[in-house]
Amino acid sequence: MADPTPPLSSSLASRAIARLRKLAAGNGLDPSSLTAFETQEQILTLEGRIEVSPLCQTQSVSHVGGPRGKSKEAASSFAELQRLVENHRSAFNKSTDWIDAAVRELKSHESKGWGLQSAKVTLPEKSAVFSATEMCPSCQGRKMLTCEQCFGKGLVVCTQCQGHGQEPCYYCNGRGEDPQRPEQLCPICNGTRYAPCRFCQTQGQLPCPTCKGNRGTPCTTCKGTGAMTQEVEVVCGAETHFILINEGLPSGLRRGLDRIGIENLGKGHADITVEDVPKKKEEEEPPPEQGAKIPVLTYKAVLPYAEIKIDLGGKKALISAVGKRCAISGVPNFLDNSLKSWRDKLHMAAFGEAPLEEALQARAFKEILSLIVSGKSSERDVRRIYPFGLSSEFIGTAITDLRAALKKVTLKTRAFMACFCGALCAAFFYAFFVTGYSGRLMVWGHFGSDLVLDLIALMAALGISWVVLNFSTRFVLQCRFPGMPHALHQNIGKTGGTMFAGIIGTYILFLIMAPVKPLWLAQLLQ
DSSP states (O other), rough: EEOOOOTTTTSHHHHHHHHHHHHHHHSSOOGEEEEEEEEEEEEEEEEEEEEEEEEEEEEEEEEEESOOSSEEEEEEEEHEEEEEEEHHHHHHHOOOOTHHHHHHHHSSTTTTTTOOOOOEOOOOGOOEEEEEEEEOOTTTEEEEEEOOTTSSSSSEEEEETTTEEEETTTTTTSSSBBBTTTBBBBBTTTTTTTEOTTTTTSSEEEETTTTTTSEEETTTTHHHHHSSEEEEEEEEEEEEEEEOOOSOOOHHHHHHHHHOOGGGGTTTTTTEEEEEEOOTTTTTOOOOOOTOEEEEEEEEEEEEEEEEEEEEESSSEEEEETTTTEEEEOOOOOOHHHTTHHHHHHHHHHHSSSOHHHHTSSSHHHHHHHHHHTTTHHHHHHHHTTTTSSSSHHHHHHHHHHHHHHHHHHHHHHHHHHHHHHHHHHHHHHIIIIIIIIHHOOEEEEEEEHHHHHHHHHHHHHHHHHHHHHHHHHHHHHHHHHOOOOOOOOHHHHHHHHHHHHHHHHHHHHHHHSSSOOOHHHHHHH
């Protein structure tokens, strides 16, 4: 499995030392003090096997009307549909002709399938879509439901004449006399007091207002189509199961593989070769059990590995380097101690007891500060620069203290600009409400329009104040720390919150003092 190789100038050990020295430079540790006093380098061959098992997943959808789209195998009923789906699943699970297609898909992968665990390979040529259409159970295919108001007759009793076909005479109001000549008979009803119904035309019935005389309403279940369709897509493919055959791997190699991710070895860390598993003759090969795992590919991953005993400025440690890209693991947090004096200065700067520039003499703090002012202040962002050498606790403390120190740097500017913005907003609200300018704008006299106008005034004041405070904070940071990328949005701290609260309070005060109250406020105060 292992072939010892002599150390080279381009060996893993020299590359690992160079990376550690690069991290140590400017961080309180002499790079030349990082030396390797014993190395063991070798070329390892990792062997693996990938197995596949058939995988069938169903996706069902129901809709009204007939089948949609094409390439569907139709069934006569929903029960027949389920039978077709189960037959397709069973036939796929028992067959073996899908294996070659799955192998081609695996080989087309970037890593040729190495390390793929529980990955799903979809085979469209083995998948199928089935559909079945049945008449709607609610309307029995008639597309209509019996009208509940006319009970399917299409007509209802005329509400004007109550089904009699005649109504009280509309001219004489049922008195039988001409209203213009009381002693004469009514010219409309001729003294009978009734006239033909004007609404039903003496029929005594009217078309049903619900169904419009159609005797039924469109079925709500099938939406008037008379049919329901169920479609089932059977997605067939394979699920992968990767097995690393090697046993007794060095602990440093296992740590390195965990850090890289075994599935990522093919991304430049190792040279991977793949071979098909020899197939047995058909007469010797028993049919696989349903859901059985079938070996299909074997792998060999060749990669360099080194165990390095290193002196980190007086502190001994055993580290490992794995792969052609030299992934290092097992490095202790050696920079925590070398940066201790600057960390103390940074902590004092966070409380305003020391200038921040003293702590920024350490390269690590300067780089972390550059990340913070550019809007990247998570540990993950720092780990891209310092993947090892710093503890998570150290990084978290450094980020917290640098944020606090930056607030101290910009505090005076933020406080001045907050007061300035508050004074301008107060003058604006005074002119807008107390002098009656808002009353002259309330020409609509509408609750909603007045409320929107007043809210626009408040939001404009808050928005402009935030822009002024944010960009003044950014300007101070640009002047203090030139050459760093600065994000458009900077932390304005509690000063910004206090400014917003003051602006809102001033807004409410002058709104109440306005001689002409907005309509919405007058209604609320009533």
